[in-house]
Amino acid sequence: MARPRSLSYTGTVAVAAVLVLCAWRAEAVPSFARQTGMACEACHTVYPELTHFGRVFKANGYVLDNVKQVRDVDQRKQQLLSLAQVPPLSIMAQISYTQLKEPIPDLANVDIPGEAQNGTAAFPQQLSIFYAGKIAPHFGAFFQITYGNDSGTVSIDNTDLRFADVRILPDDRSLVYGVSLNNNPTVQDLWNSTPAFGFPYSASNATVSPLAATQIDGTLGQDVAGMSAYALWNESLYAEFGGYRSAKQGATNQLTGAAGPLDGTVSNVISGVAPYWRIAYEYNWNRHSIEVGAYGLDVRLLPGGASGAPFPLQRPYNRFKDVAQDFQYQFVDDTHLLTVSGTRIHESMNLGATFAAQGSANATNDLTTTRLWATYYWRRRVGGTLGFFSTSGTADTGLYPGSPDGLVGVVTSANGSPDTRGWIAEVNYLPWLNTKLSVQYTAYTKFNGGGTNYDGVGRNASDNNSLYFLLWFAY
Amino acid sequence: MSSLDLHHPNVRIPLRAPWAVHALTATLAWTGLGCAFAADTDVANEQFARKLAVAVCASCHGPGGNSEQPKFPRLAGQHANYLTAQLRNFRAQTRGDSDAIAYMWGMAAELSDESIDALAKYYASQHPTTAASGNRAEIDRGREIYLHGIASEGVPACASCHGADARGTSDFPKLAGQHAQYVLKQLGAFQSNMRNVAVMHGVAQNLRVAEMKAVASYLEAQP
Numbered sequence: 001m002a003r004p005r006s007l008s009y010t011g012t013v014a015v016a017a018v019l020v021l022c023a024w025r026a027e028a029v030p031s032f033a034r035q036t037g038m039a040c041e042a043c044h045t046v047y048p049e050l051t052h053f054g055r056v057f058k059a060n061g062y063v064l065d066n067v068k069q070v071r072d073v074d075q076r077k078q079q080l081l082s083l084a085q086v087p088p089l090s091i092m093a094q095i096s097y098t099q100l101k102e103p104i105p106d107l108a109n110v111d112i113p114g115e116a117q118n119g120t121a122a123f124p125q126q127l128s129i130f131y132a133g134k135i136a137p138h139f140g141a142f143f144q145i146t147y148g149n150d151s152g153t154v155s156i157d158n159t160d161l162r163f164a165d166v167r168i169l170p171d172d173r174s175l176v177y178g179v180s181l182n183n184n185p186t187v188q189d190l191w192n193s194t195p196a197f198g199f200p201y202s203a204s205n206a207t208v209s210p211l212a213a214t215q216i217d218g219t220l221g222q223d224v225a226g227m228s229a230y231a232l233w234n235e236s237l238y239a240e241f242g243g244y245r246s247a248k249q250g251a252t253n254q255l256t257g258a259a260g261p262l263d264g265t266v267s268n269v270i271s272g273v274a275p276y277w278r279i280a281y282e283y284n285w286n287r288h289s290i291e292v293g294a295y296g297l298d299v300r301l302l303p304g305g306a307s308g309a310p311f312p313l314q315r316p317y318n319r320f321k322d323v324a325q326d327f328q329y330q331f332v333d334d335t336h337l338l339t340v341s342g343t344r345i346h347e348s349m350n351l352g353a354t355f356a357a358q359g360s361a362n363a364t365n366d367l368t369t370t371r372l373w374a375t376y377y378w379r380r381r382v383g384g385t386l387g388f389f390s391t392s393g394t395a396d397t398g399l400y401p402g403s404p405d406g407l408v409g410v411v412t413s414a415n416g417s418p419d420t421r422g423w424i425a426e427v428n429y430l431p432w433l434n435t436k437l438s439v440q441y442t443a444y445t446k447f448n449g450g451g452t453n454y455d456g457v458g459r460n461a462s463d464n465n466s467l468y469f470l471l472w473f474a475y
Numbered sequence: 476m477s478s479l480d481l482h483h484p485n486v487r488i489p490l491r492a493p494w495a496v497h498a499l500t501a502t503l504a505w506t507g508l509g510c511a512f513a514a515d516t517d518v519a520n521e522q523f524a525r526k527l528a529v530a531v532c533a534s535c536h537g538p539g540g541n542s543e544q545p546k547f548p549r550l551a552g553q554h555a556n557y558l559t560a561q562l563r564n565f566r567a568q569t570r571g572d573s574d575a576i577a578y579m580w581g582m583a584a585e586l587s588d589e590s591i592d593a594l595a596k597y598y599a600s601q602h603p604t605t606a607a608s609g610n611r612a613e614i615d616r617g618r619e620i621y622l623h624g625i626a627s628e629g630v631p632a633c634a635s636c637h638g639a640d641a642r643g644t645s646d647f648p649k650l651a652g653q654h655a656q657y658v659l660k661q662l663g664a665f666q667s668n669m670r671n672v673a674v675m676h677g678v679a680q681n682l683r684v685a686e687m688k689a690v691a692s693y694l695e696a697q698p
Contacts, residue, residue, distance in 0.1 A: 037584045173529070
């Protein structure tokens with residue numbers, strides 16, 4: 001995504017966060033199938049959406065195995081080692097083609113205006129290697145490294161390491177409990193209604209992204225390290241509490257040249273620990289399953305600086321308090337599968353740092369994102385999803401600035417509003433359970449605050465509509 | 476599901492599936508539910524089976540084997556002999572209906588004979604919950620077929636093996652209270668020989684879908 005010149009010096013937290021907003025990461029991992037000996041359908045309706053069994057498998061730390069092990073035990077017959085004879089490795093590829101409704105300006109040479117080529121082939125858009133499965137008897141991993149065509153490099157992707165155990169209560173109910181160590185708030189969650197594994201499960205990285213997103217909505221992904229403790233009672237009541245610290249990738253200390261400690265050459269560093277919480281209840285009957293829940297994150301970000309413009313990691317900070325609700329309904333049958341799901345995230349911003357630096361027009365702002373979607377599949381082979389998304393909040397000409405010269409728009413807002421709204425329609429065909437062909441159309445009715453001429457330079461929200469073809473497989 | 480694999484190292488190790496048996500004691504040792512040096516392997520097996528049933532099997536087969544989801548059969552009160560035979564068939568990959576392949580071939584792959592026996596005993600000792608009700612006319616039609624067969628189509632009475640009350644015997648499974656969808660699917664699998672059981676293929680080969688549905692509805696409604 002092109003970085004607008006008007007924002008290059010602001011260093012504001014919210015906007016910087018938007019700039020790192022990347023394509024949604026989503027996974028399907030056949031190594032779990034090899035480890036358990038069970039087909040994809042045990043854990044997924046259609047990947048990456050989980051079934052009840054898949055959620056319980058995840059809560060238990062990805063460790064259920066049904067294959068021969070290399071073992072070691074001590075003289076007290078305590079297990080010292082339990083290794084699957086085949087390591088739980090998988091690969092995943094996404095190959096895509098994206099067409100925007102209207103091309104965007106080419107700013108490579110501002111003196112000679114042009115148009116960026118419309119129609120982006122990504123081969124691959126993403127190529128991932130997973131270690132996904134058991135490490136030791138109570139210790140499992142969902143570990144992903146990804147080559148992305150946007151960065152052209154290999155880097156850490158969504159990762160969730162878990163220690164888990166289970167107690168059988170006197171009434172023959174189970175209590176699963178554990179600890180997750182992960183790098184993206186909600187990547188550890190069991191339901192697909194939360195951001196990390198919510199719809200859209202894959203999206204193009206060759207489109208125009210809106211300016212605003214909440215912190216918990218993927219903004220912090222792969223840039224933090226979090227540890228949380230959780231419990232799942234009777235496969236129905238779930239509670240989790242933990243905290244996140246910044247874990248910047250590619251950052252070095254200017255003095256030592258080492259990977260840390262973080263200094264003023266990096267931006268948006270979490271002050272202290274950002275608490276994360278989650279509570280959910282799931283009820284299953286016949287072929288139905290329904291979940292309702294809430295989750296949240298309270299993060300204080302020190303603005304810091306950049307390598308060319310360092311600024312000490314010191315107060316004041318910007319505080320983002322995210323509180324969200326979610327639900328998920330599933331009907332799972334051999335022939336018909338239906339999922340209706342959604343989430344609403346509300347963020348209260350207290351921009352102590354950015355406002356003091358005149359990077360925002362207001363000291364406090366609100367931002368709300370709502371997503372709702374319904375997915376239907378016939379025999380896990382042909383299906384589709386219709387989704388609605390909306391982000392709205394306080395207008396702020398500092399955070400969501402207009403075009404500085406009235407010439408370059410696209411990623412700006414003429415009225416300072418973050419409001420963005422639209423629909424996503426997706427059709428999928430799975431010739432095999434680990435291979436998905438998708439066509440996805442994203443239609444905006446509002447973008448960065450407006451429907452028509454939203455950037456003040458003549459671009460309409462619908463000009464950012466996109467058509468996205470995707471081949472997505474994992475082995 | 477549990478944080479355990481299905482392996483466990485304290486019980487006598489049979490030659491054919493050593494680590495599967497090892498799993499039993501290791502599990503108990505790790506989880507604190509049992510003693511790694513359990514003198515009484517029957518007790519250890521029983522505890523292991525309970526833990527496995529509650530922590531793993533229950534996700535599909537429900538608490539105590541009273542499954543809510545019709546895709547997964549109810550196991551509460553089923554005859555141990557039948558459960559043992561099926562688990563061994565899954566392990567040997569000789570039971571070939573689609574859900575057996577997708578779910579149980581993997582699930583049973585590393586179970587030892589002792590684990591299988593203990594699981595079978597666990598479910599046999601569980602109490603089934605109340606039977607479901609259904610379409611009255613269909614149930615009556617199913618009752619007729621179940622008790623008397625369909626002479627004109629060469630379909631024998633199910634009751635002759637599974638008992639008039641559908642409670643089965645040590646050699647034939649209990650069918651009373653089973654999910655209709657599951658029974659229907661199994662009859663289809665017998666008919667197509669995906670689940671290759673000669674006797675049941677013979678019984679089911681001439682059944683029409685509507686007749687299978689009727690029998691399945693009748694059975695689901697039986698206590």
